[in-house]
Amino acid sequence: MALFHVQGVPVGYVAVMLALIASMGGFIFGYDTGQISDILLMDDFLLRFAQCETPGDVSTCQFSTVREGLIVALLSIGTLVGALCGAPTADFLGRRLAMQIECLIFSVGVIIQITSTTSWAQLAVGRLISGLGVGALSAAVPMYQAETAPPQIRGAMTATYQLFITLGILVAYCISIGTRHIPGAGSWRTVIGIGFIWPAVLAVGIQFMPESPRWLAAHGHIAKAERAIAVTRGLSASAAANDYIIKREVEEIRQSVEYEKTVRSGWIDCFRPNHKILYRTLLGMSLQSLQQLTGANYFFYYGATIFQSVGIADSFVTQIILGGVNFGCTFGGLYVMERFGRRGPLILGGIWQSAWLFVFASAGTAQNPSQHEGIGDLMIVSACLFILGFATTWAPGIWILIGETFPTATRAKQGALATASNWLWNFLLAFFTPFITRDIGFRYGYIFASCNLLGAVVVYLFLYESSGISLEMVDQMYNDPTCKPWTSSTWAPAGYENRKDLQAQIRAAEMNKPLTAKDVEDTRVETHSNGSGTYHGEETEAEKRI
Template identity: 75%
Template sequence: MGALFYVQGVPIGAVAVALALIASMGGFIFGYDTGQISDILLMKDFLIRFAQCGTPGDVSTCKFSTVREGLIVALLSIGTLCGALLGAPTADFLGRRRAMITECGVFVVGVIIQITAMHSWIQFAIGRLVAGFGVGALSAAVPMYQAETAPAQIRGTLTATYQLFITFGILVAYCIAIGTRSMDNSGSWRTVVGISIVWPAILSAGILFMPESPRWLARNERYDEALMSLAAVRGISKEDAPNHLLIQKELEEIRSVEEYERKLKAGWLECFRFGDGQKTGYRTLLGMALQSLQQLTGANYFFYYGATVFESVGISDSFVTQIILGAVNFGCTFGGLYIMERFGRRLPLILGGVWQACWLFVFASAGTAGDSSTEGIGKLMIVSACLFIMGYAMTWAPGIWILIGETFPTRSRAKQGAIATATNWLWNFLIAFFTPFITRDIHFRYGYVFGACNLLGVAVVFFFLYESSDISLEAVDQMYADPNCKPWTSRQWAPAGYANRKDLVQQSRAAESHKPLASGAMEESQLEKAERKQ
């Protein structure tokens, strides 16, 4: 075993990259389930079986009522909301890896319920509800596992792979749907739904070969295993790990925080505690606000109802338009991996929110002021939608999932992450269910609502969000607890003993190389003392 590469002078092992990719299959499941329903609602056999038809068997007379369409789309979100809340105690009790395997099993049950539906739209909707339990629990467990296990130097990139796989799942769903839509029988939609059993199988098998979260292990006083977990993601051999200064330093930081937090309560009410000096309640509300605002960007308006929207503006093949949007979403997320690591969390979210609002205003203005069925207006709306998706994929889409993994203290991270993620799914449901009603009354002016919400998100980030890039999860706790640190000055904050975050990077390099810094920030005697303790 050896380091795959070095970042900021410290080693990163192949296991760190592998665990991010494998765990992100949970995001793929999320994205695939999100992307499939938009096209399925337009498939002939699905309409004949589950819609309301004036003449039985004649698809031209079949149409979903607003309520039925809203429930089929939105019940998934109700399941995910409940699943996200149940995911916290499951992840704490079973461990992050075993919890993910269990949640994959729940999702498969939901898929089976859907594909065995014959003529009951209620059975299909219940299947989406059950599948949602698994998706929601995974959406809470995966970012938490990635953030707790990934090295701090690339935590943003590795955690953002969850969002990358969400976009990949959406795109794959669109591609499979366009390949099966020509079938006249139930294979058109059953193939799209049924193939999703493959994704949890990949996640369940792959995660067995990955290390458990070192912070969960430390919380359960399994320090030897935590040491091996840290060593694995750094590419350090088991033989060298006990005497490796960087690994020992990381373990001691985790141990000291865990021993302190073990004495504190970590119930659900504790997540809303104010005045404890740790901003616990503040961080919970911040997480809830960010997850809500991610939904209110308007992205799922296009992902859930894009095919219907673009069919209404005169696009001859709305399936193809969906694939274009999905491809933009997937491709631009690669840029998001770089942006969120290179420029931190606050600046991309602020600029991204402004960009998204501008293009939503263009989309809404074009659809409202002009004849949306004309070719020119239709193309302008598609271009503005693509540019909106581009900004979203590079900022708010990956950024919020990164923050959910790294904002909360270890003792209550699972519960706070679950509450925040459940808020995401609550708004997901509200948007999915009420969009048909809203668009029926205000049509494309709906874009103005989402544009305003993006600007609200910019304000929330500027005034309340702390910059958590480049520092350990334990240091994030210290930053939020520092009364002298404000959100707009947090980029310059560093833990005690460091002049700034650049100095922190330099000291990490020194710990890796066992060399003192010329600046004297870490004296040679300190290193020698640390080595004598090993």
């Protein structure tokens, strides 16, 4: 039975559970990202792994720039390798089994970390191995969600991955503030050890979810693919057999798979210019790189240290405030990405984020924030407003696009390349940030502000609007020579006047009734009034039914 309807199309409870369970991969990512910022300041952790002038006196202990950078950043090297390995693994084993194996790899890394005693290198290697699992999951989960979600809620479902990243960061902050006064190694080992829970939930829960229908179809299981689609729609097998929407989606997938059998799908094929494959590979890599260059992880990795330097008495509390803003605003991101598409929010988000980073950097540069309480407060407010913009636009939006921009044949590999770009910049920023901030201080914010403006320009000039249409239609759109990125929001396949016409026809077909003459006229009026849209010079399906 359908749980609810979107645009007249049924959505089952399995689709919702699928989004939540698969997004535990994002929770693992967020938890591992959030925990290290506070752990670096815990007394026992400093005594064991930092360099102390007087043994046993924590006030004389501090990390060298290189050691701190490696402890934080080696996770990102693991995730980079994991993202690249995750693509062939997901293609060979299937999306679900691949995720289960990746959860096991992450858990091995946790074991290595919590058994560390005085060797910071062992701890860093544990983070490296955990990173392999996190990176592979970051490639597999958004792809699985995009391939399995009904198109009408694909944006919100894929955005739950980012929502769970923010939840993981917030939970890590809260657990850290609760364990920091535990005597001995329990303060930091508890935070890391709790990390066993999250991969267990994902590994067990994903077993009860359907496999990706596109992966099933690509491996010759068309009937199973149809059942997987029916389950996410909340329909029985008998009802699905006569359902127009499901039959059309299955046929689209079947035709796409048949076509892609004639298309090479190796790594090198991700860089071939035909069918805009190279274009989309470079676009995905650029967007993932620019997501890192927004500067968000500057706050998430080093937030406690940053706010300690601006004179905040308890930087742990400030981290929780930032984490709460990040998590709460991501709910808004789910709505924004479904309601307003992908391009507009990303462009406006880049401009908004840039503005507040300019404020942050200017305030910290103009006066010493540790000596001027008002400056410190302004920097915290500007950081929160930056996070608000990031959480509602660039944070969920980029992960959505990675799942829906590429064709099926090379989707896993292109998604892996894009995600690996994210992790490469993640590593570079995590490792070099201590060196950079030591030399230029809060002026670092100017660099991130400029990168946010660059991101807005890249989205305007190169990204196509992919909301509200199937993955197969997205591929058609990128290959339509008459469609440009700035006109793509109204594009629709041949037989439809524009995207609203397409969605209206789908809704009418699902409700088993034709569009009225008024529906068609309303669509025409809107199309001609804004001067855009795709006109195919032929009678549409809606007109034929009237």
